Structures are given as C-alpha cells and as structure tokens.
Amino acid sequence: MxxxxxxxxxxxxxxxxxxxxxxxxxxxxxxxxxxxxxxxxxxxxxxxxxxxxxIVDSTLCSDYILFMHWCREVDAQLQRRCIRHILKRQLPDGGWNIYHGGPSEINASVKAYFALKLAGCSADAPFMREARANIMRRGGIPQMNTFSKLYLALLGQFPWKYLPAIPVEMILLPSWAPFHIYKMSSWSRAMLMPLSIINHFKPTRILPGEKQLHELYPLGTEQADLRLPRSEKFWTWRNFFLRVDDCFKFLRPLRILPLRRRALEEAERWMLERIGEGSDGLAAVYPAMLNCLIALRALGYTKTNPVYAKAEKDFAELFVDNPEDFRIQxxxxxxxxxxxxxxxxxxxxxxxxxxxxxxxxxxxxxxxxxxxxxxxxxxxxxxxxxxxxxxxxxxxxxxxxxxxxxxxxxxxxxxxxxxxxxxxxxxxxxxxxxxxxxxxxxxxxxxxTTPWLEDMPFADHNAILDxxxxxxxxxxxxxxxxxxxxxxxxxxxxxxxxxxxxxxxxxxxxxxxxxxxxxxxxxxxxxxxxxxxxxxxxxxxxxxxxxxxxxxxxxxxxxxxxxxxxxxxxxxxxxxxxxxxxxxxxxxxxxxxxxxxxxxxxxxxxxxxxxxxxxxxxxxxxxxxxxxxxxxxxxxxxxxxxxxxxxxxxxxxxxxxxxxxxxxxx
Missing domain, CATH: 1.50.10.20 (Glycosyltransferase)
Structure with missing residues (x-):
C-alpha cells in the first residue's frame, strides 16, 4: 500500500x-x-x-417477505434472516421507524407486522401485541400511503376498489398533453409504469385466515369507507383527479377502454428496454425493481425466463449477506x-x-x-x-x-x-x-416541476416531481x-x-x-x-x-x-x-x-x-x-x-x- x-x-x-x-x-x-x-x-x-x-430502515426486508409470499416461493432461511432483521429494529413502543432515533411510522410498522405474521409469528406474541397496539394508535391500515396499500392489496388485505387507478394508458399520452409520464420524476415513472401493469391484472393471492390483517382496521373492513378523502372545496386539483379516478373505475368493468391492449404492450416494451443491457434493474433502485418483478410475473414471465432471471439476479445484488444482520440496500x-x-x-x-x-x-x-x-x-x-x-x-x-x-x-x-x-x-x-x-x-x-401533479391520487409518496x-x-x-x-x-x-x-x-x-x-x-x-x-x-x-x-x-x-x-x-x-x-x-x-x-x-x-x-x-x-x-x-x-x-x-x-x-x- x-x-x-x-x-x-x-x-x-x-x-x-x-x-x-x-x-x-x-x-x-x-x-x-x-x-x-x-x-x-x-x-x-x-x-x-x-x-x-x-443502510436503510426495515421496510425493504418487510417488502421482500411480502413478495416471497405473493410469489409463493418462500426461501425459509432468507425469511428467517429477514425476520431477525425486522425484530432487531422494533422500537420500545412496539412500532418501527424510518430513520435512526425517529418515532414509529405507520407504513413501516404495518409492513413489519404483516411480514412477521406471514412468517408464522403468532398474533398473540407479546411483541406482536405491542406492534398491533402501536399501529392502531396511529389509525391502522387506512392511514398508510397508496404504494403501501397496493402491496397489501396484492395479498388480499386491502380492497382494490379503494386504491387509485394507475391507468396504463398514460404511457400513450403525447408529450404535448397536459400530463404524460415524462412530466413525473424519473423515480416515480420507474415505479408507476410496472404498477400500471399490476393495476391492470390485479394479481391477488388469497391468504388463510390466520395470516390476514382484519385486526388492523379500526372500523373493520366491511363497513369502513376506505376511499381517499376529498378536499372540502368543490374545485381543487385533488378533487378533479379523484373524479377522473372514479371515471376510470366506472369504465373498467364495461370493457370500453379501447387502447388498453396497446398500452399494455407499450408499457411492457418500455419496461423491458430499461432492464436490459446497460441496466442493473429498472432504474437500478429497489422499489422500481421489486415492482418490475411483480409486473413481469403478472405478464406471464416465468422464473426461468431469461428476462425475469436477469431482473431477479439484479435484485439479489442489493442483498448484504451479513450472517449477523442480513440487510437489503x-x-x-x-x-x-x-x-x-x-x-x-x-x-x-x-x-x-x-x-x-x-x-x-x-x-x-x-x-x-x-x-x-x-x-x-x-x-x-x-x-x-x-x-x-x-x-x-x-x-x-x-x-x-x-x-x-x-x-x-x-x-x-x-x-x-x-x-x-x-x-x-x-x-x-x-x-x-x-x-x-x-x-x-x-x-x-x-x-x-408542475405543481398540480402533486395532487394526483397516487402521488402521496411526496416525490412525484423533480x-x-x-x-x-x-x-x-x-x-x-x-x-x-x-x-x-x-x-x-x-x-x-x-x-x-x-x-x-x-x-x-x-x-x-x-x-x-x-x-x-x-x-x-x-x-x-x-x-x-x-x-x-x-x-x-x-x-x-x-x-x-x-x-x-x-x-x-x-x-x-x-x-x-x-x-x-x-x-x-x-x-x-x-x-x-x-x-x-x-x-x-x-x-x-x-x-x-x-x-x-x-x-x-x-x-x-x-x-x-x-x-x-x-x-x-x-x-x-x-x-x-x-x-x-x-x-x-x-x-x-x-x-x-x-x-x-x-x-x-x-x-x-x-x-x-x-x-x-x-
């Protein structure tokens, strides 16, 4: 040296x-x-x-456990290591935070609780009771952001009808339109394009009763109104987008979305182009890469397909294989x-x-x-x-x-x-x-920098713009x-x-x-x-x-x-x-x-x-x-x-x- x-x-x-x-x-x-x-x-x-x-919070390991159960391909050893990672980060008040020294946060806490439950932890275990009490004090699942609720919906734990539509047709909008995908930040675009494919197929897995999350809904799941709240004023961008969202949901069962097939093909092409040669995964960042894996499965790609195999390999490169504390970057x-x-x-x-x-x-x-x-x-x-x-x-x-x-x-x-x-x-x-x-x-x-895009229903991750x-x-x-x-x-x-x-x-x-x-x-x-x-x-x-x-x-x-x-x-x-x-x-x-x-x-x-x-x-x-x-x-x-x-x-x-x-x- x-x-x-x-x-x-x-x-x-x-x-x-x-x-x-x-x-x-x-x-x-x-x-x-x-x-x-x-x-x-x-x-x-x-x-x-x-x-x-x-180094980040526990949500990445939690999301990965949810993904393994959605795929029905659970690596038992990897799951145990993820669970150890999650439990190690539980706070004294029962919740999980998103930064060192921070307070419990609802999205991180629900994901951690769900991951533990999927992995077989008893809901009656003391650490689970403490987690559940913390989550309910914070309003339960209804207080989560849209992206977190979507992961729950994939496992049947949040009704799709209450999630904002992410219409795949948005990829067909021209650059002169008031909104198109390139008016969003690059990271939002990379997350939302695979999510728009997922939103079309809604590939839901049904869980046994003991794995479900009914106990995290303060008013239950049947009677509660889980729609996104509207603004008090009649005319706001938020209310406008929510009405547009209602229109999309009305049209979907009528099957009068003539551009849907073409849009799906274009979204798939867009995604495949960005996970190919010269890329370590979609935008080379965890949320987009995980969404991409789910979207590929929804499109019918098998685990042995070379495209899926590369995406999965790229994703695994984010793992930190520390025997003392498995982590995902x-x-x-x-x-x-x-x-x-x-x-x-x-x-x-x-x-x-x-x-x-x-x-x-x-x-x-x-x-x-x-x-x-x-x-x-x-x-x-x-x-x-x-x-x-x-x-x-x-x-x-x-x-x-x-x-x-x-x-x-x-x-x-x-x-x-x-x-x-x-x-x-x-x-x-x-x-x-x-x-x-x-x-x-x-x-x-x-x-x-278009400010009204921040009022779109699926923009509650606070980063729709650049x-x-x-x-x-x-x-x-x-x-x-x-x-x-x-x-x-x-x-x-x-x-x-x-x-x-x-x-x-x-x-x-x-x-x-x-x-x-x-x-x-x-x-x-x-x-x-x-x-x-x-x-x-x-x-x-x-x-x-x-x-x-x-x-x-x-x-x-x-x-x-x-x-x-x-x-x-x-x-x-x-x-x-x-x-x-x-x-x-x-x-x-x-x-x-x-x-x-x-x-x-x-x-x-x-x-x-x-x-x-x-x-x-x-x-x-x-x-x-x-x-x-x-x-x-x-x-x-x-x-x-x-x-x-x-x-x-x-x-x-x-x-x-x-x-x-x-x-x-x-």
Missing part, C-alpha cells in the same frame, strides 16, 4: 490570537489526515472504485462514493499522479453514459453524457453525480489531456443544459467556479439569483438530498466561494451565522430527518461526523478560519476519529424521499471529515482548492 502521508502538504502555523483551548494544531490535523487517507485507500476495490453500504452507490473519495484524497494532498487516483479516474471515465435516456424527452441537448449513481443505469444519469464526478476528474493528472478536454466539454455541456427556468438544477430531468433545489444548484456552481466560470456567465448569475430566492429567513438553505439544512447551507456557501462571490455579503454571512447558532456544546453539529416535517427542529440533533464536516466547510468558506466555531468543530473531528482513520456514525444523514425514505451512506463518515480537514488546511495555506487540470476555454 502506498504511503499517502508522503503527499501531505505542509501546514502553516495557526494565528497566535486563537485561544489554545480552541486551536487544533498542525501536527494533529496532519496525523488525522494521514489516518483518514489510509483508511480510504484500504477500502478501494481492485478495479479502482469505492462502494460503501447504503435500496441501490448501490459506486459512482457517488468514488467521486467523493477521489476529491477527499486529492484535496488532502494525495498526489494527482498517485496510482490509486489514476485507477479510480479510469474507472469513472468508463462509467460515462453515452445514450439519450429518459432525460432527453424534456431536454433536447443533442450530445449524451453524464454519470449515474449506480454501476449500470444508462437511462438515468443525473446532475448530482455528474457534477461530483467532474469535480473529481479535474483533480487528477490525465493520461491523455486532449481526451480529458473532450470529455469535459461534452459532460459540461450536458450538465449546463439541465439548468431550469428558475435558474436552478433538478436531479434527473429538466423542468419537471424540483430544482439549492444543494444541486450550488454543487454545479462549485464545479463551474473550479474550472474558470464567474459572474460574467448568465448561467452563473441565474443560479446565484436562484440561491438568493431560496434562502430561508434565518439564513439557511433546505437540503433535498442530504439531511437537511446543514447539508443545504454548507453546499451553498461552498459553491458561492468557488464561483468567486464576495463572501462578506450580508445574505451569505447569514448562512454562516445560522450554522454557528446550531453548533452543539461538544463542538459538533447534528440534525435529524424530523426537520423535513418539522422545520422548527432544524439544526438540532445528536453529533455526527458528516454533518460536523459539512458545517465546518460551510463556515470555512466565509473566511476567518480562527473563528471559535471552526476550531471547536475541528477539535471534535480530531477527538472523535477512530484509530483506523474513520469516524463512528449511527444517524442517517442522506435523503431519498423527504418524509418517506432516508438512507445512511456508510462512506459519509469516512470521506467528508477528511475533506473538511483538507478544506481547512487548504484555505489556511492560501491555496483555497487544488488546481484543476481542466479549465473552460469560454
């Missing part, structure tokens, strides 16, 4: 006016950086990439983890010619997406490029991964400078083409600043105005893809500094000041997923290494490195680093669907603290950031 400590830069002495009780010494930081570098290098895969685990994160690890190592002084970085960059370059995927419907940019989050997901590159990858590639000495320039021009043009009307960037699509967000916009600004853009570019001015418009009154910014306001605020401040904005402006310093107001007494920062539903809790939470790193970088971006908040934050990171160079972190700091699904990136506790220490060192040395091997020749 190469010795990364040889590549560390020399640290200048801290300013003498800093209190000794706060100041982190150069030697301490250098040693911490060396340990963190060595920790990352140890985890690099033989082909050059990194991929940490994505929502997706895999190699591109994201590799890009951040390269940046952290390079910014912390590892040579741009280091073999580990060279190998990592070669791996990333090989993952560029060169086909026009779903994004091309809303974005006419002619040249395909970009990177996806996962190993293979060619239809769904995204701007977040692309921005992070380009920031990594700029830091490493290219073997072929001309090839790098060509790749950068292509990928940068692709990234810039996604700037939306309001000046910001969304993740997977351009201008998928709106612009401050964190993605600021990350793109950061990239642009590093490669030579400044305020003279219209795209930069529009993005800065977007960030001004989206700042909260207290100075913070919302974080769409990380928890939460700490994540958003850090990324905005870092992006503004990189683009050359005057960091002494009042509106910018308000962001720094907000970060300082929520520093914990031990010098750290922490914030929970609860802030997505209760903004009053913003900036409050148990200490985490990743959020402390983000906050330190955000405050550093505003200058004055001797501020007590920075020094206390550094002290926390130095004090909490483990001997192996990593940091502990139980809390979830990644966001999937706000209010619905969160995930813990295991690499965040390892690469972001290193990047924070490197950022402080580089700013204090006057370097700012490492020079780029690519500069835009605008």
């Amino acid at each position: 190469p010795n990364p400590s040889k590549n560390l830069i020399v640290l200048p002495s801290a300013q003498p006016e800093v209190s000794e009780s706060y100041s982190a010494t150069d030697q301490e930081i250098a040693r911490a950086i060396a340990r963190a570098q060595e920790n990352l290098l140890r985890q690099q895969k033989p082909d050059g990439h990194w991929c940490g685990e994505l 929502p997706c895999l994160s190699p591109v994201w983890d590799t890009a951040i690890s390269i940046i952290s190592l390079a910014e912390s002084g590892v040579s741009p010619e280091h073999p580990a970085l060279q190998k990592a960059v070669d791996w990333l370059i090989g993952k560029e997406v060169r086909i026009r995927g779903d994004w091309a419907v809303n974005n006419p940019y002619p040249q395909a490029s970009g990177w996806a989050f996962e190993y293979n997901n060619i239809y769904y590159p995204d701007t977040d991964d692309t921005g992070m990858v380009l920031m990594a590639l700029r830091l490493v000495q290219p073997k072929d400078g001309e090839s790098l320039n060509e790749l950068f021009r292509r990928a940068l043009g692709w990234q810039l083409s996604f700037q939306c009307r309001d000046g910001g960037w969304g993740a997977f699509d351009k201008n998928v 709106p612009t967000c401050s964190d993605l916009t600021a990350r793109t600004l950061e990239l642009l600043g590093y490669i030579g853009f400044d305020r003279r570019a219209k795209c930069v001015r529009d993005a800065i105005n977007y960030l001004i418009d989206t700042q909260d009154e207290d100075g913070s910014w919302y974080g769409r893809w990380g928890v939460n306001y700490i994540y958003g605020t850090w990324q905005v401040l870092r992006g503004l500094r990189a683009i050359g904005e005057d960091m002494t402006q009042d509106w910018i310093l308000r962001g720094r000041d907000w970060l300082e107001t929520c520093q914990n007494s031990d010098g750290s920062w922490g914030e929970t997923c609860a802030t997505y539903e209760n903004p009053g809790a913003k900036g409050i939470g148990e200490s985490t290494a990743s959020q402390t790193a983000w906050a330190v970088m955000g405050i550093c971006a505003c200058g004055d490195l001797d501020r007590p908040s920075i020094q206390r934050g550094l002290r926390y990171l130095l004090r909490s680093q483990k001997p192996d160079g990593s940091w502990d972190e139980e809390q979830i700091t990644g966001t999937g669907f706000p209010g619905v699904f969160y995930l813990k990136y295991d690499m965040y506790r390892q690469n972001f603290p290193l990047l924070a220490l490197a950022t402080y060192v580089n700013y204090r040395s006057g370097l700012g950031h490492r020079p780029s091997f690519y500069r835009c020749d605008r």
Whole structure:
C-alpha cells in the first residue's frame, strides 16, 4: 500500500490570537489526515472504485417477505434472516421507524407486522401485541400511503376498489398533453409504469385466515369507507383527479377502454428496454425493481425466463449477506462514493499522479453514459453524457453525480489531456443544459416541476416531481467556479439569483438530498466561494451565522430527518461526523478560519476519529424521499471529515482548492 502521508502538504502555523483551548494544531490535523487517507485507500476495490453500504430502515426486508409470499416461493432461511432483521429494529413502543432515533411510522410498522405474521409469528406474541397496539394508535391500515396499500392489496388485505387507478394508458399520452409520464420524476415513472401493469391484472393471492390483517382496521373492513378523502372545496386539483379516478373505475368493468391492449404492450416494451443491457434493474433502485418483478410475473414471465432471471439476479445484488444482520440496500452507490473519495484524497494532498487516483479516474471515465435516456424527452441537448449513481443505469444519469464526478476528474493528472478536454466539454455541456427556468438544477430531468401533479391520487409518496433545489444548484456552481466560470456567465448569475430566492429567513438553505439544512447551507456557501462571490455579503454571512447558532456544546453539529416535517427542529440533533464536516466547510468558506466555531468543530473531528482513520456514525444523514425514505451512506463518515480537514488546511495555506487540470476555454 502506498504511503499517502508522503503527499501531505505542509501546514502553516495557526494565528497566535486563537485561544489554545480552541486551536487544533498542525501536527494533529496532519496525523488525522494521514489516518483518514489510509483508511480510504484500504477500502478501494481492485478495479479502482469505492462502494460503501447504503443502510436503510426495515421496510425493504418487510417488502421482500411480502413478495416471497405473493410469489409463493418462500426461501425459509432468507425469511428467517429477514425476520431477525425486522425484530432487531422494533422500537420500545412496539412500532418501527424510518430513520435512526425517529418515532414509529405507520407504513413501516404495518409492513413489519404483516411480514412477521406471514412468517408464522403468532398474533398473540407479546411483541406482536405491542406492534398491533402501536399501529392502531396511529389509525391502522387506512392511514398508510397508496404504494403501501397496493402491496397489501396484492395479498388480499386491502380492497382494490379503494386504491387509485394507475391507468396504463398514460404511457400513450403525447408529450404535448397536459400530463404524460415524462412530466413525473424519473423515480416515480420507474415505479408507476410496472404498477400500471399490476393495476391492470390485479394479481391477488388469497391468504388463510390466520395470516390476514382484519385486526388492523379500526372500523373493520366491511363497513369502513376506505376511499381517499376529498378536499372540502368543490374545485381543487385533488378533487378533479379523484373524479377522473372514479371515471376510470366506472369504465373498467364495461370493457370500453379501447387502447388498453396497446398500452399494455407499450408499457411492457418500455419496461423491458430499461432492464436490459446497460441496466442493473429498472432504474437500478429497489422499489422500481421489486415492482418490475411483480409486473413481469403478472405478464406471464416465468422464473426461468431469461428476462425475469436477469431482473431477479439484479435484485439479489442489493442483498448484504451479513450472517449477523442480513440487510437489503435500496441501490448501490459506486459512482457517488468514488467521486467523493477521489476529491477527499486529492484535496488532502494525495498526489494527482498517485496510482490509486489514476485507477479510480479510469474507472469513472468508463462509467460515462453515452445514450439519450429518459432525460432527453424534456431536454433536447443533442450530445449524451453524464454519470449515474449506480454501476449500470444508462437511462438515468443525473446532475448530482455528474457534477461530483467532474469535480473529481479535474483533480487528477490525465493520461491523455486532449481526451480529458473532450470529455469535459461534452459532460459540461450536458450538465449546463439541465439548468431550469428558475435558474436552478433538478436531479434527473429538466423542468419537471408542475405543481398540480402533486395532487394526483397516487402521488402521496411526496416525490412525484423533480424540483430544482439549492444543494444541486450550488454543487454545479462549485464545479463551474473550479474550472474558470464567474459572474460574467448568465448561467452563473441565474443560479446565484436562484440561491438568493431560496434562502430561508434565518439564513439557511433546505437540503433535498442530504439531511437537511446543514447539508443545504454548507453546499451553498461552498459553491458561492468557488464561483468567486464576495463572501462578506450580508445574505451569505447569514448562512454562516445560522450554522454557528446550531453548533452543539461538544463542538459538533447534528440534525435529524424530523426537520423535513418539522422545520422548527432544524439544526438540532445528536453529533455526527458528516454533518460536523459539512458545517465546518460551510463556515470555512466565509473566511476567518480562527473563528471559535471552526476550531471547536475541528477539535471534535480530531477527538472523535477512530484509530483506523474513520469516524463512528449511527444517524442517517442522506435523503431519498423527504418524509418517506432516508438512507445512511456508510462512506459519509469516512470521506467528508477528511475533506473538511483538507478544506481547512487548504484555505489556511492560501491555496483555497487544488488546481484543476481542466479549465473552460469560454
């Protein structure tokens, strides 16, 4: 293993006016950086990439048990391991939550209870009675979201007539129609297309009485009105969509849906195209992949069919086969983890010619997406490029991964400078083409922001749109600043105005893809500094000041997923290494490195680093669907603290950031 400590830069002495009780010494930081570098290098895969685990709640194991029983193909050993996983996560109040330290949540709790019951756990067992009481206190099955109820319907535990129709004909709607599938977010599209097939066939399995869930309906299943509630006002988009839903349900038994067969064929073709070569499953993400398996079975694909066999194999790649605690990941994160690890190592002084970085960059370059995927419907940019989050997901590159990858590639000495320039021009043009009307960037699509779609009956997963967000916009600004853009570019001015418009009154910014306001605020401040904005402006310093107001007494920062539903809790939470790193970088971006908040934050990171160079972190700091699904990136506790220490060192040395091997020749 190469010795990364040889590549560390020399640290200048801290300013003498800093209190000794706060100041982190150069030697301490250098040693911490060396340990963190060595920790990352140890985890690099033989082909050059990194991929940490994505850790989530119990719902994935619960859903998988439901799926096995729906298929009538129960792997007894795998079921036992899933049950152990679920029981291990039951809370003292009997329920299950969707993030570490969070309260019991109705969807997670019902799914866990149902999975346990299907697996043979007695409803009279103490842990089942506690779970049942918790669920009933929360209103029972009627309070679940639409997607969760659909899984119950597949096993005969929720009436199909009360579920909103997901008409498969929507795939035939033209792009000029007020609604079509490409006006939804990519992840909603990937979930809903197989669900529309399932909704047509309604392939229901009948369970024996002892497996059913009648006890989770407060008013029983016969007399209860389980329809989705209408708005009190007569005219609202919600009421309009519910009336349209009633029309679909009226027409279905009359068999006067002339386009149904053609729509089913087109939906099947659409799905098969996206699970074939170049894809690790539909959108390479758990919910869509599971729905796809069910839809394929409903269409008549057998277990031995090559198409189904590939889909099943791709799905099994999400399993973490740990004998102590079997887990299922929502997706895999190699591109994201590799890009951040390269940046952290390079910014912390590892040579741009280091073999580990060279190998990592070669791996990333090989993952560029060169086909026009779903994004091309809303974005006419002619040249395909970009990177996806996962190993293979060619239809769904995204701007977040692309921005992070380009920031990594700029830091490493290219073997072929001309090839790098060509790749950068292509990928940068692709990234810039996604700037939306309001000046910001969304993740997977351009201008998928039609607000009335959020009132569609099947849109209660809180993610039907792909709106612009401050964190993605600021990350793109950061990239642009590093490669030579400044305020003279219209795209930069529009993005800065977007960030001004989206700042909260207290100075913070919302974080769409990380928890939460700490994540958003850090990324905005870092992006503004990189683009050359005057960091002494009042509106910018308000962001720094907000970060300082929520520093914990031990010098750290922490914030929970609860802030997505209760903004009053913003900036409050148990200490985490990743959020402390983000906050330190955000405050550093505003200058004055001797501020007590920075020094206390550094002290926390130095004090909490483990001997192996990593940091502990139980809390979830990644966001999937706000209010619905969160995930813990295991690499965040390892690469972001290193990047924070490197950022402080580089700013204090006057370097700012490492020079780029690519500069835009605008």
